[in-house]
Amino acid sequence: MKRLSQIALVALLICLLPALSLVTEAAMDRDKLLKDPGVYGTFAVFQVDEDWWKLDKPARMSAVSEMKAIFQKHSEKVISDSYLLRGLVEKADFLVRIHSTEILSNQNFLIDLMGTALGKHLKNTITFNGITKALNYVPSFPDDLKTELKTPPPQGSPYVIVVPIRKDAEWWIAGQDERTGQMKEHTDATVAYLKTVKRKLYHSSGLDDWDFITHFETSKLDDFNNLVIGLLKVKENRHNKRFGDPLLLGTIRSMDEILDILSR
Amino acid sequence: MKRLSQIALVALLICLLPALSLVTEAAMDRDKLLKDPGVYGTFAVFQVDEDWWKLDKPARMSAVSEMKAIFQKHSEKVISDSYLLRGLVEKADFLVRIHSTEILSNQNFLIDLMGTALGKHLKNTITFNGITKALNYVPSFPDDLKTELKTPPPQGSPYVIVVPIRKDAEWWIAGQDERTGQMKEHTDATVAYLKTVKRKLYHSSGLDDWDFITHFETSKLDDFNNLVIGLLKVKENRHNKRFGDPLLLGTIRSMDEILDILSR
Amino acid sequence: MKRLSQIALVALLICLLPALSLVTEAAMDRDKLLKDPGVYGTFAVFQVDEDWWKLDKPARMSAVSEMKAIFQKHSEKVISDSYLLRGLVEKADFLVRIHSTEILSNQNFLIDLMGTALGKHLKNTITFNGITKALNYVPSFPDDLKTELKTPPPQGSPYVIVVPIRKDAEWWIAGQDERTGQMKEHTDATVAYLKTVKRKLYHSSGLDDWDFITHFETSKLDDFNNLVIGLLKVKENRHNKRFGDPLLLGTIRSMDEILDILSR
Amino acid sequence: MKRLSQIALVALLICLLPALSLVTEAAMDRDKLLKDPGVYGTFAVFQVDEDWWKLDKPARMSAVSEMKAIFQKHSEKVISDSYLLRGLVEKADFLVRIHSTEILSNQNFLIDLMGTALGKHLKNTITFNGITKALNYVPSFPDDLKTELKTPPPQGSPYVIVVPIRKDAEWWIAGQDERTGQMKEHTDATVAYLKTVKRKLYHSSGLDDWDFITHFETSKLDDFNNLVIGLLKVKENRHNKRFGDPLLLGTIRSMDEILDILSR
């Protein structure tokens, strides 16, 4: 009897192996995708419609399971992060940030997500698209600033802020040197906050009605408020035709927790 | 018999003690939270949807009780104030202003509020977020102005006005001295109204699509109209890229009264 | 028999006396409220929702009676005027203009109105708030212009136009003398239309996202078109950051007639 | 027998006479109303709501008959033209242009139209109001240009374009001579298209959030595109604060055909 159960365990492990390796592979992808240039990021904001709440609890629970399976199904091609906006941003419940090497994979994931029973009750109120690229101005910065920029960012922060930005024509028409000078001043203003605010940049010109999507994670919103005030005080701010509007503020939560809040 | 009822009374008091101390503690927190820097304020505007009114009276009454319990449940972590906007602001019924030392607590309170039976009939049409900070320009003001600013604000005013503000790039790029000079002129214009208009300031850069959320309470709206005209006449007004839009005007009412109006 | 009916008539008159005196008092208030400074005006625009029309006729008739009673109930504290916008303004059916000495009375009236069975089918799409004040620039005008301004306005005009206005920062920062000069030029342009266009001004700074709400009544819309063109041609027009948008155009109709149109 | 039917025919003709004369009178009015100054034009754009399509075919057919009767009922006071926008303009199905000598008649017609069973399923998404006036600048133009402007406009064109326009403050503050000069340049640019593009102008200042409503009919949209480019190239274009937005593009169709499309 005992032997039989050992055999069953081994058989089970063999069955699970592909899944396990998949998870490892996905984890590896995650680190790489979040660092590499040429990766496409899609930020999709959803709001639950009023009819969702009229479903009975079993229907909502089943819809939640179906959606979780979609995340699993696409985990080989896209990595996704989830954020709860509900309560802090009007007309928005949660944000899913998706990365992959082809934006088609982001789209296919979102189509499947929106095609679930819960997805059919989601309004996709805001979407931002962007691509990661190699650093543009940093290579021309002085060495001491470059060294500062190697400060490791904070980990495990609870808050997320996403600010889309559109520059004016004068910004782009100014030469690379002029822009490098202004970006150095901009970057100097961020140094004091490198330890408490983690930042990621996406380029959006031609992929969306923005030039940049800036993504921040922090546990200190007071520091973040001071950081933004610092950035408003440099000359480069004159060239922000739009800064936010909409700005997104939320908390980093697992999709499980977000779905739990929506299926209570 | 009498003795028995005395014992019952004592037993009852013992049972109630934690609740009583809680209330006291909350009251203490309230004063402190409304004065301290580093406190997060969230202004959430709600509008009842058309389906709410189709519920029968018992369903509405029960939903109201459930919501009151949410306010009680979170009273240790957040303090909340309620304002009736219905009738004075289009597409808005009421405003809840929430304070806590972590904006996560504001979010958790609002998620619970929005998760009630009534909450599911509320559209969250406007949200402002901000943080309180130590005074920025006042320390550099002349002593006589500092003294004026110690005028105690009015108490028990029936009206509230909330004006979100966004400054232009030139405001922030101007040096601290230039801004202090313009803010002194701004503050001079407010002195005549310190006795009739109570004011509270929140900093929002990076937390919302605004730089400041200004909150006023008064019993004299004619004074408030004159105060705002006075502020429009100073040079600092040139740097208000947005002033209101939306401005919120309402009356201070207990949540009980607001819920009563919504469950009639 | 005849005597009996005489007694009944007298008894009936006695019963009606309080109502009659109320009406007289209200009428008196009306003239005063429409002339005095320090009176609060609220302009509330409503649109009937699509579900209203699905009610059967008796339900609509009963809802109309309930609403008429609300107007009666509040007639001691507020005076109200009604205008039909339907057909001339998109997404708007009618406008109620309310005056009282405390804006709280305007709010309480509107809450009761919106709490009726018909009110629950009304979307409050636009609201303007303002306060009447003593004339600001006229005391400095030359005597002949002052005399002209005493021209009695037309009575019984069928059309109403409401234009909210927001001035730019330069307007307010300009001194009183500069503004008086420009307002004299503005007023000169209105003289030719004093006989055919009646005008009333509300101050809104701090009470709404406007500085002024201007209310006009006329039977000659061609004159009104020419008057506005005249006002566009004076320098003060450079300082209108917003002029209308939304402008409201409608016809003066009793609430009875408006409700009749909505309950056909 | 034959004689009897002759008598019947005569009797029938006598019965029909008032209707016939009415039609003649209306036709006469039509030409006059479309030429005279002092005529009010209302452009009302409607979109069918989603519930309309859920009605069964007989209900839709009956609603269509009811609406046709409204057009007949008001034909003595207003003339109306209908245009199909569906497919070419987002969120719009059709446009009704109404003319009469009192805008009240336009409103009464539209109230009746919106009060039908079909009307209750129509959203009135856009409305423009204006008045026709005598030519303002043409009397000062040189004779050869005046002669050109007598070119008869095309008849029976299938396409309609409506462009609302708002001028900036500098346009109005500039003197009549300056404006005449710029309008001559503007008019020169239109000469080449007088044969293929028919044009009608409405003045809207004070009647709507526009200064002019321009209405065009043509069979050659390529000519119209070139005409507009010609108008964009003259200095007067600097003073168009808003030009279109929304521009309406559609096809001239009888109300019968439009209602047929909506009741299929």
Next chain:
Amino acid sequence: MKRLSQIALVALLICLLPALSLVTEAAMDRDKLLKDPGVYGTFAVFQVDEDWWKLDKPARMSAVSEMKAIFQKHSEKVISDSYLLRGLVEKADFLVRIHSTEILSNQNFLIDLMGTALGKHLKNTITFNGITKALNYVPSFPDDLKTELKTPPPQGSPYVIVVPIRKDAEWWIAGQDERTGQMKEHTDATVAYLKTVKRKLYHSSGLDDWDFITHFETSKLDDFNNLVIGLLKVKENRHNKRFGDPLLLGTIRSMDEILDILSR
């Protein structure tokens, strides 16, 4: 027996001939319509409403078949291309681009499409109209640039981007030479991307609230991002009053695949 089936085959071929020649003709039209000047393009964006998903699967399948027949029915007069926006653009599911020599044909096709059972569940959220024209500035470009512009565009690209553009008054008022100079600089910036980005231009002045609709197809969105940044850096960018907003990003998919996604 065999002979009989041969006869049947011939008879079948004869029956099919008109259809076959139609397909050939249509294919010929397609190439021609996509190259010729004077062709009207309509871009119609649709979003499925929430009620669509409540239909049962057979109803959705039947609605899909009905819509496919509409495409077939109009294939002689219009050519159509379909793009999936869902997941990459908020509030949009798919885009249909239609070409014909008369915009009336585009309208008639869309009216039929919107009149199907599925069409009644489609919201037409965005529409752009334009006309193709002969090259305006290229004839004045230097020969080497003209040669570069003959680079064959890429085929079979999976991504589409549509950017509507509105120029400012100064652009149009500048003379043809000034505009040619700026457009040469603009075109120089595109040369490096001719191999990877396919482009088509529509003129919209007077047909829509835009001056140009620019349509791109590519398999390399990173190249497209760089191309747009290159275009932002030339002086002509100063004259883009609006560039996108809304920009559309999607994937080229057959209508069958799009309908399959919507009927799952």
